[in-house]
Amino acid sequence: MTILRWGMVGGGEDAFIGDVHRMAARLDGGYQLVAGCFSSNLEKTKTSAIVLGVAEDRAYADFHTMAETESQRKDGIEVVSIVTPNFLHYDNVAAFLNAGIAVICEKPLTVSLAQAQALQTLAKERNTFLGVTYNYIENPMVKVARERVKNGELGELLMIDAYYLQDWLAVDIEHSGQKQAAWRTDPAKAGRAGCLGDIAIHAYNLLSYLVGYSATSVNARLTSFVEGRKVDDHADIQLSYSDRLLQGRVLASQVMTGHENDLGFRLTGRKATLEWRQEDPNVLWFRPLGAPAQRLTRNGPDYPESLNAWCRVPAGHPEGYLEAFANVYQNIRLALLEKDTLHYSNIDQAVKDMAFVEACLQSHDQGNWREVE
Amino acid sequence: MTILRWGMVGGGEDAFIGDVHRMAARLDGGYQLVAGCFSSNLEKTKTSAIVLGVAEDRAYADFHTMAETESQRKDGIEVVSIVTPNFLHYDNVAAFLNAGIAVICEKPLTVSLAQAQALQTLAKERNTFLGVTYNYIENPMVKVARERVKNGELGELLMIDAYYLQDWLAVDIEHSGQKQAAWRTDPAKAGRAGCLGDIAIHAYNLLSYLVGYSATSVNARLTSFVEGRKVDDHADIQLSYSDRLLQGRVLASQVMTGHENDLGFRLTGRKATLEWRQEDPNVLWFRPLGAPAQRLTRNGPDYPESLNAWCRVPAGHPEGYLEAFANVYQNIRLALLEKDTLHYSNIDQAVKDMAFVEACLQSHDQGNWREVE
Amino acid sequence: MTILRWGMVGGGEDAFIGDVHRMAARLDGGYQLVAGCFSSNLEKTKTSAIVLGVAEDRAYADFHTMAETESQRKDGIEVVSIVTPNFLHYDNVAAFLNAGIAVICEKPLTVSLAQAQALQTLAKERNTFLGVTYNYIENPMVKVARERVKNGELGELLMIDAYYLQDWLAVDIEHSGQKQAAWRTDPAKAGRAGCLGDIAIHAYNLLSYLVGYSATSVNARLTSFVEGRKVDDHADIQLSYSDRLLQGRVLASQVMTGHENDLGFRLTGRKATLEWRQEDPNVLWFRPLGAPAQRLTRNGPDYPESLNAWCRVPAGHPEGYLEAFANVYQNIRLALLEKDTLHYSNIDQAVKDMAFVEACLQSHDQGNWREVE
Amino acid sequence: MTILRWGMVGGGEDAFIGDVHRMAARLDGGYQLVAGCFSSNLEKTKTSAIVLGVAEDRAYADFHTMAETESQRKDGIEVVSIVTPNFLHYDNVAAFLNAGIAVICEKPLTVSLAQAQALQTLAKERNTFLGVTYNYIENPMVKVARERVKNGELGELLMIDAYYLQDWLAVDIEHSGQKQAAWRTDPAKAGRAGCLGDIAIHAYNLLSYLVGYSATSVNARLTSFVEGRKVDDHADIQLSYSDRLLQGRVLASQVMTGHENDLGFRLTGRKATLEWRQEDPNVLWFRPLGAPAQRLTRNGPDYPESLNAWCRVPAGHPEGYLEAFANVYQNIRLALLEKDTLHYSNIDQAVKDMAFVEACLQSHDQGNWREVE
Structure with a gap:
C-alpha cells in the first residue's frame, strides 16, 4: 500500500476537528503525517509536532513557508489538510494550490461564494486536487439511499427534508472561554453564516448528494435565539427545484435543546x-x-x-462518525493515486454549497425567495 | 351514572368516523344512542337503526325533522353528534342548536370561517353547547406535555412543530370508488381545503392546545401532488407569533409514502x-x-x-386512538352534566382553527405571509 | 345486534380487573350488565349496582343466590363474568355452570389443576360454555404471528421465548394496604403460584397459542426476591417439547425494576x-x-x-389493551350466539395452563425437569 | 507519543479479525506493524507483508523463528498480536512469552482450561504481559454501566442477563467453502466449544466485567441445531452466584435468524x-x-x-466496534508503557472465562448444574 506524505495546517491543541482528521487518516492507513503548521503560535506548533511525531524542521511557523518549503523538498508532502477557522481557508488553500500540493479543506470551503469560485478556478488552472471534507455523505447507508434514488426505487421525488439539530450553543458559551464556540460565532472568523455555514451546509450537501442536483431557489429564515449572538444559531430553509414538483427543506439548529448531533434526512417519492x-x-x-x-x-x-469498499466490518458491528x-480520506487517496474520479468530495459541489449559503443570506435579508446562483 | 340520550346525524354503513364515535361513546359508557338520521337515504338509515338498536320511529328521513321531533319528545335526545361530510355541518349544527339540543360536531366545524363564526354566535344566542371532536389532544401524554409547558419546564418557547403524515391518498383512489377519498377530495363536499382542512387542522389545533395560544400569521405552501386532484394533498405551513420569539411549523401530507397516521409534535424551549x-x-x-x-x-x-381522569388502565397497558x-365524549358528558367548563373541545378554538385554514388558503393564493383573523 | 344479558361476580369498588371487563364489554357493544354480586359485602354491592345501572333487586348478597335466581328469571342473565380472587373461582364457576349459565372466568382458572379439570368436566356435562380471559392473545399482531407460524414462514421452529416483566412488587407493598398486592401475594387467596400464576401463565399461554401445542416438560426456578413474601415474585422456566428440536423459555418477574407491563415474545425458526x-x-x-x-x-x-374482525380502526390509529x-368479549359473544367454535379462549387450554403451573411448582420443589401432565 | 514496535501472527488474506486488529491499532495510533507471520504459507505471508508495509526480512515462515529472531533484534517487536485459530493460541502465546515479548491474544485464550492456566503461570514466571482482546467491554457505555453498579445505583443485584445472537451459521455454510465458518465449527481447530467458545464467552466476560465477580456454578444446554455440525451453535446457560441472591443467564446463538451481532445485557437490582x-x-x-x-x-x-479517556469524539457522533x-489497544499500550494496571484485558479473567467454558461443557454432558473451578 502506498502511503501518502501528508501535512496539516491548524489542528493544534484545543482543536476538535484536527484530531478527527488525524484519526480518520490513521484509520484509512494511507497517510503519514510529516509536516505541519498546527497553530499561529510557533511554540504550540512545535509542541504538537513532538506529540504527533513530526520532525522539528517540518514544524512550520507559517503556512506560506510550509507550502513553499515542502513543495521544494524531494520528500515533500503530497497532500495537505486545512483545518483552520473558516476565514483562513482561502489563503491557506490558495498557498498550497499555488505550490502544486493537493489540498483537503474543511467545510465550509470559504466565507464567501466569490472566494470559493476563485479557488475553484485556481485549482483548475493549477490542475491540482482540491477536495472538501463532507464526511456525513460517506456513511455507507447514505450511499445506499443514493443508489435507491438513482435506481428509481422511490419513483418521482416529491419532498426531501434534511435536518441538523444540536444544542451546544443553547446558551451563550462563546463569552465564557469555550474556544470552539468563540470562533464559530464570530463573524470575523466564521463568516457571516453561523449555524447556516457550520451545519445547515452539511444538511444541504447531503440532500444534493442524495438526489444528484441542487436547489434552484431558497427561502431562508435565519434566527439568533441567544441574545447578543452575532450570527444565526437557527436556520429554517425552504428549497425549490425549478422544472420539478420536488419541494425541499433544510432545518438546522444549534439551540435545539436535548439534541446532540441529530443530522438526518427523509426522501419521499x-x-x-x-x-x-x-x-x-x-x-x-x-x-x-403498500408494503411493510x-x-x-450496513452490510x-x-x-x-x-x-x-466503504465498509470496514460486518453487519451488526457498528461503524460511526x-x-x-x-x-473521505480513502476517497481522496484513491483519487490521488489511482485517478479515481467517481468519488464525491470535490470542489464543484463545495462551490454550489457556498452559492446556497449566499442565497440564504440574501433571502433572509430580503425576506423572500431568492435564486441560487 | 347518568346516561345521556344521544342522537347521530351521518354515520351509516360505509362510514368510518361514525363508528368511531359510537365506539368512543360506548367506551365512555355515558351515552345511549336512541335516535338517528344515519344517511340521506331513508332505507339505509332504517337498516342502520336496526343494527344499532335504535327504535324505528326514531330513525329519521332528514335531520330537520329529527331536530324538531326530538326537541319535542319528553324523552328526546339531549345531545347529537354530527358526522356528515364537512359541507353539511353548518346546516346540521344550526338545526340542532335552534332546537336547543347540545351538539358534538366533527372537525372541521364548517367549510368557511364565516360559517364557523355564525355557529359560534348561534350557540351563544341559544345558550346551547357546541363542541368539536379534536380527539388527538385527548391523549393523556399530550396533556402531560401541556402541563409541562404551563409549568415552565421548557423555559421560553423557541420553536414548535407539528406534523401529520399519511399516504392513503398517494395515488388517485378517489376516482376508483373509495367513498372516503371521493368526498374528502371533492371541494363541493369537503370545502376548498383538502389535506389542510382534514389533517393540518389537527396538527395546528394540537399546537394551540399545547402552548395555549394561536399563531398570528401563516405562510402556507399547499400542493396537489396527484394529478387531477382538486384539493391540496400536502400542506407546508410556517407559523409566526407576534410579540414572541417563537417560530412554528405545520407539515401535513396525505401522500407521504410509508406513513400511516403519523401525527406528532416537537416543542423546544x-x-x-x-x-x-x-x-x-x-x-x-x-x-x-444538560441532563439525560x-x-x-402514561400513568x-x-x-x-x-x-x-383521562386514563383508563395502568402504565404499560397501552391506550390508543x-x-x-x-x-372527548367523557369531557362533553361532564361539561353537560356537571357544567364542567375546564375542558377543551369548545367552539372558540374551533373557530380559531377555521381562521387558520382560511388564512392558509389566502397565504397560498398570494404566495406570502398572511395574518390570521 | 343482539345484546347479551350479562352478570358479574366481583369487580366492585377498588377492583382493577372488573372495571376492565366492563370497559371491554362496552367497547364490544354486545353486552348489557343487568345483575351482579360485586362484593362479599352487600352494601358495597348495592353501591356498585347504582353506579353501574344494575337494578336493586338484581344486586345479590351472594353468588349462589344470584346463580339460582337469575337462572329462573325469564330475563335472567345469559352469561356471567367471574372477576374474584383466584381461590373463589372454583366455587363461583361451578355455581353458574350448575345453573346452566355461560361463564367467562379470569385467569388463572383455579388454584389447582384438579379444580380446573373438575370444571372442565362439569362444563362438558352441563354442556355449558366456559371461557377464560386470556386477553393478550387477542392482540391482532399476535394473531398475525400465529398465522405466519402456521403458514410455515418461519420454517421449523427452534427456539421460542416469552417474557412478562413488571416491577410493581419490587418492594413489599402488600403489607402497606395495597389491596391488589395483598391478595395476589397471599397463598390462601391467590394460590401457591404467585408471579407464576399471575403472569407467567399469560406468557406460557401466549406461546402455546402461537405454536399450537404445549410444552411436554418444564424446569422452573421460582424465587421470592422480596423478604417475607409468601409466594414467588420471579419465575424463570425452561420448556421442552418432546419429539421436537424446539426449546422454549418463559421469564416472568414482578420485581424487574423499570419495567411496567413488558410482555413479549420471540419465535425463531x-x-x-x-x-x-x-x-x-x-x-x-x-x-x-437473508432479507431485511x-x-x-396492524391493518x-x-x-x-x-x-x-379483530381490528376496530385503521393502520396508524393505535389499538391497545x-x-x-x-x-375476548367479541369472541365469546360470537361463540354463544353463532356457535362459532374457532376462537380460542376455551377451557381446554386453560386446563393445560394449570397443568403447566402445577408442573412448574413440582419442578421447583424437586430442583429438576418435570413432565407436564 | 511513543510508538510500539508491533508484530502479528495470523491475519493474512481472507482473515477477518487480523484486519480488525490492524485497524484498531492504527486508530489508537501507538503501534507500528514491523514484523509478522501472517500465514502458515510463506508465500502468503510475503504477499501480506508487502501490502502491510512490513520489511521482507521480517516476514517469517514460522512463529518460532519470529519469536526468537525478533527477541534478539535491537529493534525487535515489543508486543505481538495472536490472531490465529484457537487451537494454535497456546503454542503461539507460549513462544512469545518464552522470548520475553508481550502478547495480545484473541479470545478464547486457549482450547482448554489447563492450557489457559499454563499460560497464566508462564506469563507470571516470565514476568511478561499477556492480554486477551475482549473488545466489547471497551465500549464506553459498558464502562458507565460498571460504574453505576459499583456506585450502588442499582442496589443489590437480583438478575443479570447477557445475550449474543447471530444468524451467520443458520445454515451449513462450513461445508461450502466459507473459511471462517469452516475452522470455527471444526473441533480440531476451534476446540470443543463452538458457539460457547466463540461468543457465549464474550457475553459471560461482559457480565463478569460489569459486576466484578464470576459465577460459581452453571447449568448449560448446548445445542447443534444444524444437522451435521460438530460443535454447538446455540448455548443457553443459567448462572448461580453462591452467597448472593443473584441469578444470571447467558444466551448465545449463531442460528438466531434475523440477528446480526446482537450482543447486549440487562442488569437488574x-x-x-x-x-x-x-x-x-x-x-x-x-x-x-419509580422514576422515568x-x-x-456516550459523552x-x-x-x-x-x-x-475511552471516547474519541463528542456526544452524538457515534462510535462503534x-x-x-x-x-483494547490503547489500554494495552498504556499498560506496557506506563505500567497502568487498572485496565481490564488481563490474563486472570481470561482464565476464569475458560473455567466457565469448561464448566458449561461438563454441565451439558451431565445434564445438570456444575461448579465453576
Whole structure:
C-alpha cells in the first residue's frame, strides 16, 4: 500500500476537528503525517509536532513557508489538510494550490461564494486536487439511499427534508472561554453564516448528494435565539427545484435543546420514502407504499456489493462518525493515486454549497425567495 | 351514572368516523344512542337503526325533522353528534342548536370561517353547547406535555412543530370508488381545503392546545401532488407569533409514502424539548438541556395525579386512538352534566382553527405571509 | 345486534380487573350488565349496582343466590363474568355452570389443576360454555404471528421465548394496604403460584397459542426476591417439547425494576424470527434470514384480511389493551350466539395452563425437569 | 507519543479479525506493524507483508523463528498480536512469552482450561504481559454501566442477563467453502466449544466485567441445531452466584435468524435496571424504580469525566466496534508503557472465562448444574 506524505495546517491543541482528521487518516492507513503548521503560535506548533511525531524542521511557523518549503523538498508532502477557522481557508488553500500540493479543506470551503469560485478556478488552472471534507455523505447507508434514488426505487421525488439539530450553543458559551464556540460565532472568523455555514451546509450537501442536483431557489429564515449572538444559531430553509414538483427543506439548529448531533434526512417519492439518522448510522429505513417498512442495515441483506469498499466490518458491528470520515480520506487517496474520479468530495459541489449559503443570506435579508446562483 | 340520550346525524354503513364515535361513546359508557338520521337515504338509515338498536320511529328521513321531533319528545335526545361530510355541518349544527339540543360536531366545524363564526354566535344566542371532536389532544401524554409547558419546564418557547403524515391518498383512489377519498377530495363536499382542512387542522389545533395560544400569521405552501386532484394533498405551513420569539411549523401530507397516521409534535424551549408521536401515544420524550433524556409514560413515574381522569388502565397497558376519542365524549358528558367548563373541545378554538385554514388558503393564493383573523 | 344479558361476580369498588371487563364489554357493544354480586359485602354491592345501572333487586348478597335466581328469571342473565380472587373461582364457576349459565372466568382458572379439570368436566356435562380471559392473545399482531407460524414462514421452529416483566412488587407493598398486592401475594387467596400464576401463565399461554401445542416438560426456578413474601415474585422456566428440536423459555418477574407491563415474545425458526412486545402492540417484527427485517403493522400492508374482525380502526390509529380485551368479549359473544367454535379462549387450554403451573411448582420443589401432565 | 514496535501472527488474506486488529491499532495510533507471520504459507505471508508495509526480512515462515529472531533484534517487536485459530493460541502465546515479548491474544485464550492456566503461570514466571482482546467491554457505555453498579445505583443485584445472537451459521455454510465458518465449527481447530467458545464467552466476560465477580456454578444446554455440525451453535446457560441472591443467564446463538451481532445485557437490582445493546452502543438505558427511564449517551449529560479517556469524539457522533477495539489497544499500550494496571484485558479473567467454558461443557454432558473451578 502506498502511503501518502501528508501535512496539516491548524489542528493544534484545543482543536476538535484536527484530531478527527488525524484519526480518520490513521484509520484509512494511507497517510503519514510529516509536516505541519498546527497553530499561529510557533511554540504550540512545535509542541504538537513532538506529540504527533513530526520532525522539528517540518514544524512550520507559517503556512506560506510550509507550502513553499515542502513543495521544494524531494520528500515533500503530497497532500495537505486545512483545518483552520473558516476565514483562513482561502489563503491557506490558495498557498498550497499555488505550490502544486493537493489540498483537503474543511467545510465550509470559504466565507464567501466569490472566494470559493476563485479557488475553484485556481485549482483548475493549477490542475491540482482540491477536495472538501463532507464526511456525513460517506456513511455507507447514505450511499445506499443514493443508489435507491438513482435506481428509481422511490419513483418521482416529491419532498426531501434534511435536518441538523444540536444544542451546544443553547446558551451563550462563546463569552465564557469555550474556544470552539468563540470562533464559530464570530463573524470575523466564521463568516457571516453561523449555524447556516457550520451545519445547515452539511444538511444541504447531503440532500444534493442524495438526489444528484441542487436547489434552484431558497427561502431562508435565519434566527439568533441567544441574545447578543452575532450570527444565526437557527436556520429554517425552504428549497425549490425549478422544472420539478420536488419541494425541499433544510432545518438546522444549534439551540435545539436535548439534541446532540441529530443530522438526518427523509426522501419521499411516489413509490417509497427513505429515512436515515446520523446518530443511528448503520440503519436506513425503506418505506414502500403498500408494503411493510424495511430496516436496511450496513452490510446486511440487500446491501449492494458495489458499496463494499466503504465498509470496514460486518453487519451488526457498528461503524460511526470516524469510519465515515475515514472514507473521505480513502476517497481522496484513491483519487490521488489511482485517478479515481467517481468519488464525491470535490470542489464543484463545495462551490454550489457556498452559492446556497449566499442565497440564504440574501433571502433572509430580503425576506423572500431568492435564486441560487 | 347518568346516561345521556344521544342522537347521530351521518354515520351509516360505509362510514368510518361514525363508528368511531359510537365506539368512543360506548367506551365512555355515558351515552345511549336512541335516535338517528344515519344517511340521506331513508332505507339505509332504517337498516342502520336496526343494527344499532335504535327504535324505528326514531330513525329519521332528514335531520330537520329529527331536530324538531326530538326537541319535542319528553324523552328526546339531549345531545347529537354530527358526522356528515364537512359541507353539511353548518346546516346540521344550526338545526340542532335552534332546537336547543347540545351538539358534538366533527372537525372541521364548517367549510368557511364565516360559517364557523355564525355557529359560534348561534350557540351563544341559544345558550346551547357546541363542541368539536379534536380527539388527538385527548391523549393523556399530550396533556402531560401541556402541563409541562404551563409549568415552565421548557423555559421560553423557541420553536414548535407539528406534523401529520399519511399516504392513503398517494395515488388517485378517489376516482376508483373509495367513498372516503371521493368526498374528502371533492371541494363541493369537503370545502376548498383538502389535506389542510382534514389533517393540518389537527396538527395546528394540537399546537394551540399545547402552548395555549394561536399563531398570528401563516405562510402556507399547499400542493396537489396527484394529478387531477382538486384539493391540496400536502400542506407546508410556517407559523409566526407576534410579540414572541417563537417560530412554528405545520407539515401535513396525505401522500407521504410509508406513513400511516403519523401525527406528532416537537416543542423546544430554552430549557428542554418535548416530543410525542400519536403512533406511540403512551410515551412522551422529555429532553432537558444538560441532563439525560427521559422517556415518560402514561400513568408511569412522574405522571401527574391531576390527569388521572383521562386514563383508563395502568402504565404499560397501552391506550390508543379510541381511548383518546372516548375522552372527548367523557369531557362533553361532564361539561353537560356537571357544567364542567375546564375542558377543551369548545367552539372558540374551533373557530380559531377555521381562521387558520382560511388564512392558509389566502397565504397560498398570494404566495406570502398572511395574518390570521 | 343482539345484546347479551350479562352478570358479574366481583369487580366492585377498588377492583382493577372488573372495571376492565366492563370497559371491554362496552367497547364490544354486545353486552348489557343487568345483575351482579360485586362484593362479599352487600352494601358495597348495592353501591356498585347504582353506579353501574344494575337494578336493586338484581344486586345479590351472594353468588349462589344470584346463580339460582337469575337462572329462573325469564330475563335472567345469559352469561356471567367471574372477576374474584383466584381461590373463589372454583366455587363461583361451578355455581353458574350448575345453573346452566355461560361463564367467562379470569385467569388463572383455579388454584389447582384438579379444580380446573373438575370444571372442565362439569362444563362438558352441563354442556355449558366456559371461557377464560386470556386477553393478550387477542392482540391482532399476535394473531398475525400465529398465522405466519402456521403458514410455515418461519420454517421449523427452534427456539421460542416469552417474557412478562413488571416491577410493581419490587418492594413489599402488600403489607402497606395495597389491596391488589395483598391478595395476589397471599397463598390462601391467590394460590401457591404467585408471579407464576399471575403472569407467567399469560406468557406460557401466549406461546402455546402461537405454536399450537404445549410444552411436554418444564424446569422452573421460582424465587421470592422480596423478604417475607409468601409466594414467588420471579419465575424463570425452561420448556421442552418432546419429539421436537424446539426449546422454549418463559421469564416472568414482578420485581424487574423499570419495567411496567413488558410482555413479549420471540419465535425463531430456521427461516425467520418474529418478535412482538405488548407495550408496542400494533407492531410485529418479521426478521427473515437473508432479507431485511420488516416492521409489520396492524391493518397495514400484508395484514391478512382474514384477521380484520379483530381490528376496530385503521393502520396508524393505535389499538391497545382494552381493544384486545374487547376481542375476548367479541369472541365469546360470537361463540354463544353463532356457535362459532374457532376462537380460542376455551377451557381446554386453560386446563393445560394449570397443568403447566402445577408442573412448574413440582419442578421447583424437586430442583429438576418435570413432565407436564 | 511513543510508538510500539508491533508484530502479528495470523491475519493474512481472507482473515477477518487480523484486519480488525490492524485497524484498531492504527486508530489508537501507538503501534507500528514491523514484523509478522501472517500465514502458515510463506508465500502468503510475503504477499501480506508487502501490502502491510512490513520489511521482507521480517516476514517469517514460522512463529518460532519470529519469536526468537525478533527477541534478539535491537529493534525487535515489543508486543505481538495472536490472531490465529484457537487451537494454535497456546503454542503461539507460549513462544512469545518464552522470548520475553508481550502478547495480545484473541479470545478464547486457549482450547482448554489447563492450557489457559499454563499460560497464566508462564506469563507470571516470565514476568511478561499477556492480554486477551475482549473488545466489547471497551465500549464506553459498558464502562458507565460498571460504574453505576459499583456506585450502588442499582442496589443489590437480583438478575443479570447477557445475550449474543447471530444468524451467520443458520445454515451449513462450513461445508461450502466459507473459511471462517469452516475452522470455527471444526473441533480440531476451534476446540470443543463452538458457539460457547466463540461468543457465549464474550457475553459471560461482559457480565463478569460489569459486576466484578464470576459465577460459581452453571447449568448449560448446548445445542447443534444444524444437522451435521460438530460443535454447538446455540448455548443457553443459567448462572448461580453462591452467597448472593443473584441469578444470571447467558444466551448465545449463531442460528438466531434475523440477528446480526446482537450482543447486549440487562442488569437488574432492587433500585434500577440497566440495559445496553452492542448494535446501538452509544446508548445505555437506566430504568430506576419509580422514576422515568433515562436514555444515557456516550459523552452526553451525566457521562462521567473519569471515562473520557475511552471516547474519541463528542456526544452524538457515534462510535462503534472499531473504536471499542482500539480501546483494547490503547489500554494495552498504556499498560506496557506506563505500567497502568487498572485496565481490564488481563490474563486472570481470561482464565476464569475458560473455567466457565469448561464448566458449561461438563454441565451439558451431565445434564445438570456444575461448579465453576
